[in-house]
Amino acid sequence: MTELVIRAGGLRKSYRVIERDAGVRAALKNLVRREVRTVTAVDGITFAIEAGEVVGFLGPNGAGKSTTLKMLAGLLHPTAGELAVLGHLPWKRKREYLTRIAMVMGNRNQLNWDIPAIDSYEVNRSIYQIPAARFRSTLAELIELMDIGDLVRKPVRTLSLGERMKAEIVGSLLHVPQVLFLDEPTLGLDVTAQRRLRRFVAEYNARHGATVLLTSHYMADVQALCDRVIVIDKGTLRYDGPLSALAGRVMTHRELVLTLAGPVPDFSRYGDVLAVDGNTVRLRVPRDEAAAVTAQVLARHGLTEFSSVDPSMEEVIELLFAVGVRS
Numbered sequence: 600m601t602e603l604v605i606r607a608g609g610l611r612k613s614y615r616v617i618e619r620d621a622g623v624r625a626a627l628k629n630l631v632r633r634e635v636r637t638v639t640a641v642d643g644i645t646f647a648i649e650a651g652e653v654v655g656f657l658g659p660n661g662a663g664k665s666t667t668l669k670m671l672a673g674l675l676h677p678t679a680g681e682l683a684v685l686g687h688l689p690w691k692r693k694r695e696y697l698t699r700i701a702m703v704m705g706n707r708n709q710l711n712w713d714i715p716a717i718d719s720y721e722v723n724r725s726i727y728q729i730p731a732a733r734f735r736s737t738l739a740e741l742i743e744l745m746d747i748g749d750l751v752r753k754p755v756r757t758l759s760l761g762e763r764m765k766a767e768i769v770g771s772l773l774h775v776p777q778v779l780f781l782d783e784p785t786l787g788l789d790v791t792a793q794r795r796l797r798r799f800v801a802e803y804n805a806r807h808g809a810t811v812l813l814t815s816h817y818m819a820d821v822q823a824l825c826d827r828v829i830v831i832d833k834g835t836l837r838y839d840g841p842l843s844a845l846a847g848r849v850m851t852h853r854e855l856v857l858t859l860a861g862p863v864p865d866f867s868r869y870g871d872v873l874a875v876d877g878n879t880v881r882l883r884v885p886r887d888e889a890a891a892v893t894a895q896v897l898a899r900h901g902l903t904e905f906s907s908v909d910p911s912m913e914e915v916i917e918l919l920f921a922v923g924v925r926s
């Protein structure tokens with residue numbers, strides 16, 4: 600039986616924001632009476648994740664992804680709902696919990712800039728009470744997996760962004776956590792460093808059976824690592840399922856490229872004619888009619904070639920965020 604590592608039910612998080620207009624007068628008024636507004640960042644989401652899954656968390660800016668990850672990692676207290684990770688209430692921040700998870704934020708540094716990463720790692724070793732021999736072997740494994748070698752001996756401030764991110768991740772995983780929350784881990788990295796990091800996450804997942812929840816604006820990260828995606832928008836869950844099925848839910852139409860033996864007659868009765876080039880016509884048809892249209896064209900006109908153009912994942916996501924998911 601598979602083990603459920605994360606269970607969230609009706610999870611909510613609201614922030615209280617103090618409203619303030621600009622200027623001295625507003626500042627004075629604010630001292631007397633504070634206008635407080637509630638921002639609901641996560642508005643009752645329910646999902647469950649099994650051990651060893653690598654799940655992509657997608658959504659436009661401000662959708663509530665970081666807030667959700669922070670609740671899972673115990674950095675924020677949920678306003679309402681149920682949440683259990685590895686059987687723990689994350690916000691209690693129990694030692695037994697914190698030693699089994701890691702949160703990596705692409706836009707935050709955990710390592711001290713003025714000293715080499717290896718010295719910060721020593722600090723982590725004592726915080727997590729990692730036995731010396733295990734620490735050495737894990738460090739060697741992570742350094743090899745991440746291919747950072749002697750860089751860990753240079754002051755962090757002298758490292759490039761990509762090198763620093765690799766060093767950050769090594770530092771976050773020295774206690775060999777079973778659950779990884781990765782919030783934009785490849786943010787700002789060049790393509791080579793992104794690829795390296797992806798390989799690393801895949802390898803770590805395979806070696807340690809770790810459960811990974813990842814947010815990223817780079818679709819390549821999600822495609823390379825996640826079979827399953829959870830899409831949220833304005834704090835609510837819009838899709839939870841295989842990445843491969845997402846296109847089908849979002850794209851209402853398909854593009855067919857049909858090549859006939861002779862010139863193309865008027866094809867407007869089959870769908871939107873996008874282009875005609877010699878004997879080839881590009882046709883846009885409702886997704887669920889694509890097979891029937893192809894069969895009709897084959898029967899009536901004959902086909903020498905046929906293909907259907909699959910949208911790129913970027914296109915799917917762009918459309919998804921623009922129009923939402925069809926239920």
Ligand SMILES: Nc1ncnc2c1ncn2[C@@H]1O[C@H](COP(=O)(O)OP(=O)(O)OP(=O)(O)O)[C@@H](O)[C@H]1O
Nearest residue numbers: 614616638640658659660661662663664665666667
């Ligand atoms: N500390 C805070 N105080 C008040 N509002 C906040 C706070 N943190 C986040 N928010 C608001 O909550 C909403 C969700 O923010 P969150 O950072 O979780 O979204 P996100 O999906 O991670 O966005 P992005 O892709 O831009 O990182 C946004 O409207 C944001 O402005």
